[in-house]
Amino acid sequence: MTERSALGAQVAGIVGGGSMGGAIARGLVESGSLAAERVLVADHGQEHRRALAELGIRTFPDEGELLAEEPGVVVLAVKPQVLPQVMASVAPSCAGRLVISIAAGVPLSALEAALPGARLVRAMPNLPVQVRSGATVLATGPTATPADVELARELFLALGAASVMREDQLDVAGAAVGCAPAFFALFVDALTRAGLRAGLPAAGCRELVETTMRGCAEQLLDEGVHPRAYLERVTSPGGTTAAALFALEPALVEGSYAAVDAALARTRELAGA
Numbered sequence: 001m002t003e004r005s006a007l008g009a010q011v012a013g014i015v016g017g018g019s020m021g022g023a024i025a026r027g028l029v030e031s032g033s034l035a036a037e038r039v040l041v042a043d044h045g046q047e048h049r050r051a052l053a054e055l056g057i058r059t060f061p062d063e064g065e066l067l068a069e070e071p072g073v074v075v076l077a078v079k080p081q082v083l084p085q086v087m088a089s090v091a092p093s094c095a096g097r098l099v100i101s102i103a104a105g106v107p108l109s110a111l112e113a114a115l116p117g118a119r120l121v122r123a124m125p126n127l128p129v130q131v132r133s134g135a136t137v138l139a140t141g142p143t144a145t146p147a148d149v150e151l152a153r154e155l156f157l158a159l160g161a162a163s164v165m166r167e168d169q170l171d172v173a174g175a176a177v178g179c180a181p182a183f184f185a186l187f188v189d190a191l192t193r194a195g196l197r198a199g200l201p202a203a204g205c206r207e208l209v210e211t212t213m214r215g216c217a218e219q220l221l222d223e224g225v226h227p228r229a230y231l232e233r234v235t236s237p238g239g240t241t242a243a244a245l246f247a248l249e250p251a252l253v254e255g256s257y258a259a260v261d262a263a264l265a266r267t268r269e270l271a272g273a
């Protein structure tokens, strides 16, 4: 446990136990990175609290009671729209503490203004952190020490991949990678519906698509093969995949560019809100 001892000795207090806060809490506990009693989660929702408490995680109905436990690391995992009021409430307890915000679009400058004296890191994770296959980008301001950055990186490394980048790159990562689980789920759903429409039986159609997606992701990662080279393995000259790609590629490429641009535009709106 030498490499993980810095994280393993911490108490992490997560404010917001919804989709992402809950996924981080579960990931930390289920990976064995933090003992369940070292993970504290505040959430308004009784159902969220009950599900997390089943894992042994200590839960609280609001951020005040959680902060009273003096966690070494505070993770702010509420929606950007409610973050200002949450920060106003936690500011006095966060001075001198490491605070990691995962809120999309809320810049370090806004966090610094709202949380004087806190040591601040921004993180942009994605949903597979819950199964320790997430991808997180971190950005830090002048208030965070090198040890803080290392601890934040260790925390998200326990949940998948984690890298430190500039803050503007973190925003792009949010648009391209933070949102990507929704893009992939949409593609699975669309392909399933296309298969059904063309005559596959409903039972099992989605499973075929999902199993294929998992297998492709494993091959791409395990072999380190470039996506274009992988695609060519499937594509016979004059064959069925070539015909399909001719139809799919323009829409998918254009749609992906437009999706990331739209997410980034919304990120910038939230930053100005």
Ligand SMILES: NC(=O)C1=CN([C@@H]2O[C@H](COP(=O)(O)OP(=O)(O)OC[C@H]3O[C@@H](n4cnc5c(N)ncnc54)[C@H](OP(=O)(O)O)[C@@H]3O)[C@@H](O)[C@H]2O)C=CC1
Residues within 6 Å of the ligand: 015, 016, 017, 018, 019, 020, 021, 022, 042, 043, 044, 045, 048, 061, 062, 063, 076, 077, 078, 079, 080, 082, 086, 102, 103, 104, 124, 125, 126, 127, 178, 179
């Ligand atoms: N979902 C994702 O894939 C990703 C999300 N993010 C960021 O994570 C943050 C959270 O998003 P997400 O998890 O999707 O949102 P959710 O709405 O699923 O979770 C937020 C939770 O926080 C609770 N909450 C709000 N205020 C408080 C409070 N003062 N005390 C305790 N609990 C509170 C909410 O309860 P209630 O609604 O009842 O008030 C809700 O259950 C956002 O800032 C988002 O930008 C970043 C990357 C990916």
Ligand SMILES: O=C(O)[C@@H]1CCC=N1
Residues within 6 Å of the ligand: 104, 174, 175, 178, 179
């Ligand atoms: O939609 C959202 O606000 C969050 C941020 C990144 C992914 N989901």
